[in-house]
Amino acid sequence: MTCDAPAPAASPGPPAEPAWRSYGADRRSTRALRVRTSAAVMTVTVLAVLLVPPLVQLDQQAVDLAAELRPPSWAHPFGTDDVGRDLLLRCVYGLRVSLLVGVAAALTATVVGTVVGATAGALGGWADRAVMRIVDTVSSVPHLLLGIFVVAMFRPGVWPVVISVALTHWLSTARIVRAEVLSLRSRPYIDAAISGGASRLRIAVRHLLPGVLPQAALAAVLMVPHAMWHESALSFLGLGLPTHTASLGTLIQSARGSLLAGQWWPTLFPGLCLILPTLAIAGLAGAWRERLNPRRRSELTL
Numbered sequence: 001m002t003c004d005a006p007a008p009a010a011s012p013g014p015p016a017e018p019a020w021r022s023y024g025a026d027r028r029s030t031r032a033l034r035v036r037t038s039a040a041v042m043t044v045t046v047l048a049v050l051l052v053p054p055l056v057q058l059d060q061q062a063v064d065l066a067a068e069l070r071p072p073s074w075a076h077p078f079g080t081d082d083v084g085r086d087l088l089l090r091c092v093y094g095l096r097v098s099l100l101v102g103v104a105a106a107l108t109a110t111v112v113g114t115v116v117g118a119t120a121g122a123l124g125g126w127a128d129r130a131v132m133r134i135v136d137t138v139s140s141v142p143h144l145l146l147g148i149f150v151v152a153m154f155r156p157g158v159w160p161v162v163i164s165v166a167l168t169h170w171l172s173t174a175r176i177v178r179a180e181v182l183s184l185r186s187r188p189y190i191d192a193a194i195s196g197g198a199s200r201l202r203i204a205v206r207h208l209l210p211g212v213l214p215q216a217a218l219a220a221v222l223m224v225p226h227a228m229w230h231e232s233a234l235s236f237l238g239l240g241l242p243t244h245t246a247s248l249g250t251l252i253q254s255a256r257g258s259l260l261a262g263q264w265w266p267t268l269f270p271g272l273c274l275i276l277p278t279l280a281i282a283g284l285a286g287a288w289r290e291r292l293n294p295r296r297r298s299e300l301t302l
Contacts, residue, residue, distance in 0.1 A: 031287065031290075034283045034286075034287075035283060035284065035287045037280075037283065038279070038280040038281070038282075038283030038284045038287075039280075039284065041276055041277065041279070041280035042277065042280045042281065042284065045095065045099075045276075045277050045280070048092050048095070049092065049095055049096045049099060052089070052092045053092065053093065053096065056089065060085065060086070060089045060090050060092075060093045060246060061085065061244070061246075062085060063083045063084055063085060064080070064083075064084030064085070065083060065084050066084065067080050067084040068080060068081070068082055068083055068084040069081070069082055069258060069263050069266075070084075071263075071265060072265055076088065078091060078265060078269040079263075079265040079266065079269075081251075081254065081255065081258070081266050082254070082255075082257070082258055082266070087251075087265065087266060087269055087270075088269075090246050090251060090270075091248075091251065091269055091270055091273045093246040094246040094247045094248045094250070094251050094270060094273065095248060095273050095274075095277070097158065097241065097245065097246060097247040097248075098228045098231055098232065098247050098248045098249070098274070099224075099228070099277070100158065101158060101161055101162055101165065101227060101228065101231045101247070102165075102223075102224040102225065102226075102227040102228040102231065103224055103227075104162045104166075105161075105162045105165035105166045105169065105223075105227040105230075105231075106169075106220045106221075106223035106224045106226075106227050107220060108162065108163075108166035108170075109165070109166040109167075109169040109170040109173060109220075109223060109227075110170070110173050110216055110217075110219060110220035110223065112166065112167075112170040112173075112174075113170035113171065113172070113173025113174040113176075113177060113216070113219070114173060114174075114177050114212065114216045116131060116135070116170065116174040116177075117173065117174035117175065117176065117177030117178035117180075117181065117212075118177050118178070118181055118204060118208060118209060118212060119131065120132060120174070120178050120181075121177065121178040121179075121180075121181025121182050121185070121208070122181055122185075122200060122203070122204045122208055123200075124185075128178075131174075132178070135171050135174055135175065138171055139171050143168045143169070143230065144230070144233060144234075146167075146168045147164040147165065147168050147230060147234060148234070148237070148239055150163060150164040150167055150168070151164045151234055151239050151240060152239065156239075156240065156241060156242045157241065157242070158241060158245075161231050161234060161235075161240045161241060164230075164234070165227045165230045165231060168230075169223055169226065169227065169230070172219065172223075173216060173219045173220075173223070176215055176216070176219055177212045177215065177216055177219075180211065180212045180215050181208050181211075181212060184207065184208050184211045184212070185208070189207065190203065190207060190208075193206075193207060214292055215292070218285060218288055218289060218292060221281060221284070221285045221288070222281075222282070222285050224281055225277065225278035225281050225282065228248070228274065228277070228278065229274070229278070231247065231249055232247070232248050232249035232252065232274060233249065234249065235247050235248075235249025235250045235253060236249045236250075236252055236253045237253075238253065248270050248271075248273055248274045251266070251270040252267060252270050252271060252274075254266075255267040255270070
């Protein structure tokens with residue numbers, strides 16, 4: 001009588017990866033893809049804005065009534081508008097103006113907000129309370145309404161729009177910088193500097209200001225798309241840039257009649273030129289924010 005031989009033991013396979021670690025790897029790969037895509041979109045945008053106007057020897061204001069409202073084709077990839085102008089060239093020039101307004105307004109608002117927030121946080125006491133009450137009062141007014149009021153005091157142009165956006169968007173930066181200054185004031189090295197006889201000005205310049213610059217720079221980057229949308233809204237309402245100046249807002253505003261008539265391309269492509277850089281800047285700023293906040297980055301990795 002023979003007995004059956006025991007079955008060979010199964011060879012141990014590789015240890016199973018914990019679910020939290022695989023989830024973190026997926027999050028990291030998704031974040032890396034988002035950053036690469038955002039960087040590619042911004043690279044194409046910057047190259048188009050810098051290189052197309054000097055290299056393409058065409059007048060973006062040239063009118064050709066025989067080619068009005070032509071759909072996208074090889075000759076005109078974005079089609080033409082209601083007076084026969086090439087929409088691709090107009091969108092590049094419009095994006096150039098909108099980016100100029102966004103960057104200039106964001107830098108101006110960041111400088112104002114950083115000075116106000118750092119001053120309030122460094123002084124403290126009644127000065128801090130007075131400044132923050134002013135910030136709360138200005139914040140209670142809608143940005144667009146306040147921007148319309150500011151633009152209405154000047155003639156239409158680029159710099160009135162920059163001033164309008166800057167004067168309505170420094171409030172969030174002031175709050176961020178003030179909160180960061182208050183956090184830095186509780187650090188031991190600040191107490192050591194005070195005990196050593198350092199003046200408030202020296203502490204603010206040598207210790208507090210370098211600590212808030214990364215947060216202020218991130219606020220400036222995030223403010224660029226917000227300023228672009230604000231400029232587009234003002235131009236769409238006819239209160240921002242002159243109608244003959246190509247910006248994304250004026251292009252969308254002049255295409256309203258064509259959209260009602262069934263021509264979709266004069267509205268679609270300027271809208272995409274506004275949306276895609278906004279998403280790209282938001283993607284890059286999100287990655288930067290995760291680097292500035294190690295705790296949040298470690299939580300996302302889990």
